[in-house]
Amino acid sequence: MIACAIFLRHQGMTKTALLAISSLALSALSSKAAITELDFGGQGWINQNKNWVVSSGTGYTISAISYWSGEATFTCSSSTDWWEVDFAAPEGQSLQVGAYDNAIRYPFNEGAQSGMDIYGDGRGSNQVSASFQVLEISWNPDGTLASFAADFTHLSEGNPNWFTIGQMRYNSTVPIPETSVLTFGLIALPGLVRRKR
Numbered sequence: 001m002i003a004c005a006i007f008l009r010h011q012g013m014t015k016t017a018l019l020a021i022s023s024l025a026l027s028a029l030s031s032k033a034a035i036t037e038l039d040f041g042g043q044g045w046i047n048q049n050k051n052w053v054v055s056s057g058t059g060y061t062i063s064a065i066s067y068w069s070g071e072a073t074f075t076c077s078s079s080t081d082w083w084e085v086d087f088a089a090p091e092g093q094s095l096q097v098g099a100y101d102n103a104i105r106y107p108f109n110e111g112a113q114s115g116m117d118i119y120g121d122g123r124g125s126n127q128v129s130a131s132f133q134v135l136e137i138s139w140n141p142d143g144t145l146a147s148f149a150a151d152f153t154h155l156s157e158g159n160p161n162w163f164t165i166g167q168m169r170y171n172s173t174v175p176i177p178e179t180s181v182l183t184f185g186l187i188a189l190p191g192l193v194r195r196k197r
Contacts, residue, residue: 032173032175033173034147034171034172034173035169035171035172035173035174035175035176036055036056036062036169036170036171036172037053037054037055037062037167037168037169037176038052038054038055038062038074038076038083038085038166038167038168038169039051039052039053039054039166039167039176040052040054040118040164040165040166040167041164041165041166042163042164042165043161043162043163044156044159044161044162044163044164045123045125045156045157045162046118046119046120046123046124046125046154046156046162046164047164048123052083052166054076054078054083058078059078059079059080060076060077060078061076061077061078062074062075062076062170063075063076064144064145064148064170066143066144066145069094069095069139069143070088070089070090070091070092070093070094070095071086071087071088071089071095071106071115072086072087072088072095072137072145072148072170073085073086073087074086074148074168074170076120081120081121082120082121083118083119083120083121084117084118084119084120085116085117085118085152085166085168086106086107086115086116086117086118087100087106087115087116087132087134087150087152087168088103088106088107088109088114088115088116089114090109090111090112090113090114091109091110091111091112091113095134095137096134096137097134097135097136097137098133098134099131099132099133100114100116100131100132100133100134101114101131102114102129102131103115103116103128103129103130103131103132104116104127104128104129104130105117105125105126105127105128106128114132116128116130116131116132116152116154117130117154118152118154118164118166125154125156125157125162126157127156127157127158128154128155128156129154129155129158130152130153130154130155131152131153132150132151132152132153133150133151133152134148134149134150135149135150135151135172135174136148136149136172136173136174137149145170146171147170147171147172147173148168148169148170148171148172149167149168149169149170149172149174150167150168151165151166151167152164152165152166152167152168153165154166
């Protein structure tokens with residue numbers, strides 16, 4: 001973002017005061033607003049071949065639940081539907097910034113396997129093959145989740161035609177990309193999820 005501020009010098013205002021005001025204004029212009037939003041889409045059972053934008057702006061309440069530092073669960077509900085998305089580190093590890101490949105359905109992941117799931121409106125998967133990238137995570141002093149950002153891919157029931165890709169942001173300053181790119185092995189599927197504006 002490029003910010004430009006023009007100030008008219010008030011009679012008697014010092015250069016130091018002008019610099020202080022300019023600095024505060026530029027800082028405010030360049031600070032990012034925190035995002036709480038779940039965006040996902042693809043094709044198949046879970047997302048019903050639709051792109052979903054789940055946020056307060058689309059009528060949802062989003063809550064974070066974390067029972068220990070190794071997982072983060074988000075519940076999203078509106079007057080018409082609900083979603084839940086779970087991210088978990090391998091057993092005994094804290095969830096932290098980084099890539100989590102070969103994830104299986106949470107909470108059935110054990111040992112060195114990470115876990116992930118997305119479900120809602122009565123639709124879920126018995127078998128999950130997923131990967132996710134945690135881009136941001138922080139905790140409050142009381143152990144509750146303060147901020148979180150992750151991008152994910154989720155394959156249902158081992159069927160390559162039933163996939164969901166998306167982004168989860170919770171009090172995060174990490175932007176949601178305008179166009180998502182999903183990679184399964186060597187196959188890239190660009191543009192499957194486009195943000196609705």
